[in-house]
Amino acid sequence: MSRRARRLVGVCAGMVAVGLLATGGALAPPQRPVSEGDGGGEVALGAYLHYGSPGVERMRKLSRWLGGAEVRAGHTYLPGDTWTNIEGAPDSLRSWARWREAGADRMFVLNVPMLDHNEDRVPDERVAQRLRSGARGDHDHHFARLAERLVALGVPDTVIVLGWEMNGFDYTHRCRPDPENWKKYWRRIVAAMRSVEGQRFLFDFAPNRGPDAIPWTRCYPGDDVVDIIGMDTYDQPPGDDFHEHVTQPYGLGRQVEFAREHGKMLSYPEWGLFRNGDNAAYMRDMLEWIAEHRPLYHSITDYCPHGVWQCGRNPRSAAVFRKFLSRSDHEP
Structure with a gap:
């Protein structure tokens, strides 16, 4: 998602977990080791509609617009401005937790920054220093605190989209x-969050589509600390059309292959229109790709210029989206 639209303001562990954090020892295996898709279950439809409580209210309205199709994946972001917010301070989390608890088949998807000042254009040298600090465990307590809050709110099964678009520049x-220290830091965060009693989190590794600043495979932290291979993908370069989005290096095709090789579920935490405007062909292609590959969930970024319900600029794409997803079986 674009920086300008997502600027939101912007347990202590048991002795065994502490030992693992201190030594960098092996972690528990993934809690739900599955292959592509989610065992043949229905793909959860989601949309990013607003980061706070208004997003919860809009979920019901989007469902009505889709003829009653259930929007099962509630998706929001923690602000990355301060550590306090990364620890889960925003009051809106309570609204999302109540929404999640109201439906047994619902899914709460939360993007979690790995560092504060996350959109402040920090130079590479300083980023490297901070990653080393994280790899040493200096920030473990922030993520243990977040995990405690999520469990206390009744959402211990939250999908954590941690450090999203890590292969980018921004x-x-x-x-x-x-x-290398980025991967070590991810592992420490997962260890800190899994150390909290009662948690059942799923961790979603979600790079940008394409090569970007670094091949995203170089950032992969290991099968034992990742449950889902996600991808953020918009109708924009690299790639002039959807076929190139699939076949380009580190594109959609590589994501599916990588997930299959590693026995992971797929997801699309962010997707939508962008550089090519109201592109009904892209909308149809992406929805058919989702129907074919059956990710655990997908979440369209629904504001201008990316969206179809809250953005009136894209009527042709909106018609495709609405027709496709209003069908009870969600098939093309």
Whole structure:
């Protein structure tokens, strides 16, 4: 998602977990080791509609617009401005937790920054320093606190989209300045969050589509600390059309292959229109790709210029989206 639209303001562990964090020892295996898709279950439709409580209200309205199709994946972001917010301070989390608890088949998807000042254009040298600090465990307590809050709110099964778009140039939590310490830091975060009693989190590794600043495979932290291979993908370069989005290096095709090789589920936490405007062909192609490959969930970024319901600029694409997803079986 674009930086300008997502600027939101912007347990202590048991002795065994502490030992693992201190020594960098092996972690528990993934909690839900599955292959592509989610065992043949229905793909969860989601949309990013607003980061706070208004997003919860809009979920029901989007469902009505889709003829009653259930929007099962509630998707929001923690602000990356301060550690307090990364620890889960925003009051809107309570609204999302109540929404999640109201439906047994619902899914709460939360993007979690790995560092504060995440959109402040921090230079590479400073990013590398901060990644080394994270790899040493200096920030473990922030993520243990977040995990405690999520469990206390009744959403211990939250999908955590951690350090999203790490292969890009912009976010402070980017991987390129020090890939090895980035991976070590991811592992520490997962260990800290899994150390909290009652948690059942799923961790979603979600790069940008394409090569970007660094091949996203160089940032992959290991099968034992990743449950889902996601991808953020918009109708924009690299790639002039959807076929190139699939076949380009580190594109959609590589994502599917990588997930299959590693026994992971797929997801699309962010997708939508962009550089090519109201592109009904892209909308149809992406929805058919999702129907074919059956990710755990997908979430369209629904504001201008990316969206179809809250953005009136894209009527042809909106018609495709609405017709496709209003069908009870969600098939093309």
